[in-house]
Amino acid sequence: MSGGKFNAEAIIVGAGPVGSTLASLLGAGGVECVLAGSTGGPRPGGPVRALAMTLASRNVLQAAGAWERLPREEIGYFQKMRVWDANGTGAIEFDSAELCLPTLGYIVEQTLLDDALAGAIQTHQCLSAVVADRAESLDIGRDRAVLRLEDGRELSAPLVVGADGFASGVRPLAGIDYPTHEYRQQALVCTVDTERPHEFTAWQRFLPDGPLAFLPLSVPRRCAVVWSTASDRATELLRMNPAAFDAQLAHAFDHTLGAVTTISARGAFPLRRAHAERYCRPRFVLAGDAAHCVHPLAGQGANLGLLDAACLAQVLLAARARGQDIGALEVLRRYERWRRGENGAMLVALDALQKLFGSGSGALQWARNAGLDLVDASDMLKNLIMRLATGTLGDLPLLARSPLPARP
């Protein structure tokens, strides 16, 4: 590499959880990569976002060398999930003991994950991280793709990966459409201390305008809150003084964990559903939120993206070992066929759940109460949903399949 020109085997645009994980997996496999984005480092005091992570994601992060870098004492985990409807009597409970697992999943603050991934990336000699501006153009040639950044630097490789999130800048440069449905909802996030301990349970109460989740952090009386609600209501809640907000939040949660005290900044994120019309072109491929975006009601977005990263790494490393061109369309199509179907099924399922629980219609209210009770009574269905929630169902990449892990 010299001056403003960077040559590599793969350029990964976007150093979020998905791009960083992919870079680390490819770096561990000896692929010369450039990761274009900004990794880890100090951030201004914005809202703290926590991610529910599946057991499969833990395996992928372990393979990427990031899981071991997370401070163990700060990883939350949950052994139970309780989901119930504010407008009725339906409820469902999941328990890790039913699957003979020590935990159903983990809760990790995103800043900790970013730092752990940034640390993992530094261990690979063949991997360079460059701080990148917006990409200005993408030229796809016969043997290489060239990405030009706004500051004039040029990145060139046989493969460019777009892992730069929902508002990806490289996806349109590659001419890939991203049909998007806006839910006209926002997810308000914050961290709270609760009067009663969370009992290592992930709690979700479905309110008429969206789900409210309390996710257990490592401290027994501390939770990450994700409150999906109509956009104007979210704006109103963001503007409230702390005491009024805490009172509204405890009320909306039916005082399940007693009084709550917000201990972080509050932030809100618009909610959408989107799926790229295709995942690849010759010498270009999408992963993570750049390829698909789901409602956060089941905490699946980053988990799907980490599976993308693990599948893509598996496909690329296998092709490279056979001496194939990793940017060839036939190689990239293997990944697309694998992941587009799996992600599409999850998109449809989460959208149906959002519609079922987001409706005030009497018939749907009856259906969801009956449905929750039915699921609670059926071992087979519950087992299936728990396997989905833990990320242990479906056609998993090898890196996500390693032996079932214990608590953090």
Ligand SMILES: Cc1cc2nc3c(=O)[nH]c(=O)nc-3n(C[C@H](O)[C@H](O)[C@H](O)COP(=O)(O)OP(=O)(O)OC[C@H]3O[C@@H](n4cnc5c(N)ncnc54)[C@H](O)[C@@H]3O)c2cc1C
């Ligand atoms: C409220 C809320 C709660 C959520 N909770 C969960 C949860 O519990 N569990 C879960 O699995 N998922 C959850 N998600 C979804 C999850 O946050 C996303 O799916 C995940 O962050 C996607 O990762 P990514 O790396 O694909 O994209 P991003 O996290 O968006 O990262 C993309 C990166 O690319 C960078 N970038 C953008 N443009 C450029 C460019 N031109 N050049 C270089 N870099 C660029 C960005 O700065 C960013 O660092 C939640 C989402 C929301 C909104």
